[in-house]
Amino acid sequence: MRMDSRQIVKRALISEKGSILRERANQFTFEVHTDANKIEIKRAVESIFKVKVENVRTQMMHGKVKRLGRSMGRRPDWKRAVVTLAKDQTIELFDQV
DSSP states (O other), rough: OOOOOHEEEEOOOOOHHHHHHHHHEEEEEEOOOOOHHHHHHHHHHHHHHOOEEEEEEEEEEEEOOETTTEEEEEOOOEEEEEEOTTTTTHHHHTTOO
């Protein structure tokens, strides 16, 4: 199954931890499709943002258990990717925040 770049990279994650990674190590975090591998994520980020990616780390995030009254539910699992860019590379989307 071949996915489009926009299907692989779902959204950029803006958080305090992500801001620290961005400032110190030029790393950016994204929520990605759960079936995407590191090579597909690298190609998708390079094609969407026109940057050079050096490294990709992925992590499966388990959905939290939530309750509404008596009934228990669970949020879906999702995948996070931490993308390291080459020196002198940046993503303008994150600079605006």
